[in-house]
Amino acid sequence: MEGDIVQMGAYVGAGLACTGMGGAAVGVGHVVGNFLSGALRNPSAAAGQTATMFIGIAFAEALGIFSFLVALLLMFAV
Amino acid sequence: MASEAKSEGLVFHPMDQFIVKPFFGSGSIEFYTFTNAAFWMMISVVMVIVLLVLATSRRSIVPSRAQSLAELAYGFVYKMVEDVAGKDGVAYFPYIMTLFMFIVCANFAGLLPMSFTTTSHIAVTAVMAMLVFLSVTILGFVKNGASFLSLFWISSAPLPLRPILALIEVISYFVRPISHSIRLAGNMMAGHAVIKVFAAFAGVALIAPLSIVAITAIYALEVLVSFIQAYVFAILTCVYLKDALHPHH
Amino acid sequence: MATPTTETISACVDSYGSAIGMPQLCGEWMSNQIFWLLITLMIIFVVLSRIALPRIATILTERQGTITNDIAAAEDLKAKAAAAEEAYQQALIDARAEAARIVEATKAEIKADLDAAMATADAEITEKAKASEAVIADIRSNAMASVEEVAKATAKELVAALGGKTDEKAINKAVDAHLKG
Numbered sequence: 001m002e003g004d005i006v007q008m009g010a011y012v013g014a015g016l017a018c019t020g021m022g023g024a025a026v027g028v029g030h031v032v033g034n035f036l037s038g039a040l041r042n043p044s045a046a047a048g049q050t051a052t053m054f055i056g057i058a059f060a061e062a063l064g065i066f067s068f069l070v071a072l073l074l075m076f077a078v
Numbered sequence: 079m080a081s082e083a084k085s086e087g088l089v090f091h092p093m094d095q096f097i098v099k100p101f102f103g104s105g106s107i108e109f110y111t112f113t114n115a116a117f118w119m120m121i122s123v124v125m126v127i128v129l130l131v132l133a134t135s136r137r138s139i140v141p142s143r144a145q146s147l148a149e150l151a152y153g154f155v156y157k158m159v160e161d162v163a164g165k166d167g168v169a170y171f172p173y174i175m176t177l178f179m180f181i182v183c184a185n186f187a188g189l190l191p192m193s194f195t196t197t198s199h200i201a202v203t204a205v206m207a208m209l210v211f212l213s214v215t216i217l218g219f220v221k222n223g224a225s226f227l228s229l230f231w232i233s234s235a236p237l238p239l240r241p242i243l244a245l246i247e248v249i250s251y252f253v254r255p256i257s258h259s260i261r262l263a264g265n266m267m268a269g270h271a272v273i274k275v276f277a278a279f280a281g282v283a284l285i286a287p288l289s290i291v292a293i294t295a296i297y298a299l300e301v302l303v304s305f306i307q308a309y310v311f312a313i314l315t316c317v318y319l320k321d322a323l324h325p326h327h
Numbered sequence: 328m329a330t331p332t333t334e335t336i337s338a339c340v341d342s343y344g345s346a347i348g349m350p351q352l353c354g355e356w357m358s359n360q361i362f363w364l365l366i367t368l369m370i371i372f373v374v375l376s377r378i379a380l381p382r383i384a385t386i387l388t389e390r391q392g393t394i395t396n397d398i399a400a401a402e403d404l405k406a407k408a409a410a411a412e413e414a415y416q417q418a419l420i421d422a423r424a425e426a427a428r429i430v431e432a433t434k435a436e437i438k439a440d441l442d443a444a445m446a447t448a449d450a451e452i453t454e455k456a457k458a459s460e461a462v463i464a465d466i467r468s469n470a471m472a473s474v475e476e477v478a479k480a481t482a483k484e485l486v487a488a489l490g491g492k493t494d495e496k497a498i499n500k501a502v503d504a505h506l507k508g
Contacts, residue, residue: 051162051313058310062257065264072267076093076349096350097340098359109358116363123370130379137386139393145386152383172376180371199350201357202364267351 010074017071024064031056090278092271096198114194115202122183122196130179151179155312162316166323173213174319177206178312185266185304189297198266200259207259210315218322229325258314265307269300478502 035053039046100107101117129151133144141149155178159171181197188195196202218226230247232240273296279289339353340346350356479502487493 048161051158054306054310055313055317057306058261058314061265062261065261065268066257068268069260069264072271072349073352076346077352091345093346093350094344097344097346098350098353098356107356107359109362111359113356113359113363115356115360119363119367123367123374126371126379127374130383131374134379134382134386137382137389139386139390141386148379149383149387152380152387172372172380175380176368176372176375179375180368196360196364199356199360201351201360205361205364206368263351 014071014074017067017074020067020070021064024061024067027060027063028057031060089281090275092274092278095194095270095274096267098194098199115196115199118187118194118196119184121187121193122180125183125187126179129183158309158313159316159319162313163319164323167316167319170319174312174315177210177315178308181206181262181311182305182308185308186301188266188270189300189304195266195270198263198270200263203259203263204255206311207255210258210318211255214315214318214322217319218325221323222325226322226325229321233326254318258311262307262311265303269296269303272296273300475502475506478506 031053035046035049035056039049098107098113098115101112101114105111107113129144130148133142133148136142136145138145152175155175156168156171159167159174163170184195184197187193188197218229230244230251232243232247235243273293276289276293276296280286280293338355339348339350479499482498482502483493483495486498
């Protein structure tokens with residue numbers, strides 16, 4: 001009984017942790033969208049900043065991956 | 079958990095693909111055992127050698143397709159190191175090229191059906207991230223001495239804010255290897271696990287077409303992610319390298 | 328996967344061959360992975376830094392050199408081509424002028440020939456016209472003479488037929504008078 005409640009809590013927590021990935025999606029979309037609007041205004045400067053965009057995407061995405069990792073840990077490791 | 083899943087109609091084993099087994103026969107796994115992880119690492123070594131050594135063996139001025147691919151990879155990484163880490167970062171280009179080529183080949187080899195994705199294991203990516211972190215930190219102290227610590231002391235910020243910022247900077251500096259490794263492993267693991275989950279749904283006739291379409295779409299995304307994560311790993315290594323070479327903001 | 332593999336002794340894999348928990352967090356595999364990863368990275372690094380990267384760098388510099396040489400050669404050839412085109416244009420202009428001159432000369436020649444031929448033809452036509460006129464006049468006078476003769480003969484026959492005496496002189500005089508009148 002007690003173990004069941006713990007497992008239920010772990011599963012609910014895993015599901016909740018997945019909402020964090022939505023935030024990562026918003027963040028990545030924000031980065032790329034702003035890059036694109038800037039790039040359309042000044043296309044000549046865009047080529048040099050693609051690397052910066054990817055770094056930004058990587059940082060934004062890392063946090064989503066963390067929440068995914070928390071979900072996986074709750075599902076499989078707790 | 080696994081035994082419960084067996085009693086149900088739908089069987090999900092999304093994590094089974096990441097099990098390390100001995101490649102020949104069975105038995106316990108010692109550190110020297112040739113496992114499937116070791117096998118797929120060797121496959122990526124073979125891929126690197128075929129792409130960068132055999133393809134360029136003719137040294138032709140007008141390149142063949144394989145040779146131009148090798149030159150493209152070289153130019154891509156070289157330009158990235160030069161742009162991000164600066165001119166003096168070019169000395170470390172072979173190390174970054176090694177990491178990039180290994181990750182990109184392992185990622186693509188992991189996309190083959192029935193294969194094993196070595197880069198989806200945190201042990202693997204954490205070792206690479208720690209190698210980068212330690213060598214960059216040591217390099218920073220060797221090149222700049224104690225003034226390397228000015229990386230954490232942001233002189234452009236107002237004075238009362240500086241200690242707080244320094245704390246944040248120190249924390250973010252030590253989180254670097256964690257995020258660096260988990261980003262790669264998490265991305266690879268997530269994509270492969272999702273494909274496996276959809277593959278389990280394909281056993282139900284009603285939703286099989288939908289799940290097959292979904293697998294195809296996610297596979298295409300995974301091809302993109304495989305490359306982008308290798309690129310991101312390499313470019314973050316370049317960023318850390320730049321911080322070590324030029325710590326002053 | 329469904330067959331129990333009892334010989335696998337592991338804390339991370341159950342008796343059915345499925346993973347217990349996350350395989351990524353299984354401690355007993357880590358040393359193996361790290362060992363092989365270090366070997367892999369070392370092989371790749373040695374291969375890249377000893378063989379591949381210097382070779383590709385050489386290829387790229389060689390190509391750069393070849394391209395520079397080729398561009399110089401191309402510039403040279405381009406200048407040559409421009410000179411050749413200029414010469415060709417000059418030749419074309421000369422040829423056009425020559426052709427125009429020849430056309431003019433030929434035109435004048437043809438005109439002279441034509442004029443001469445016209446004059447000859449005119450003279451011939453005039454001559455022929457004169458001759459024709461003479462012939463016509465001749466024919467006309469002959470015809471008048473014939474008419475007189477026929478008239479006289481007819482008058483004589485008529486007089487004879489009417490039973491008169493044929494006085495040739497009178498008849499002739501009368502016919503003449505009639506013709507004149």
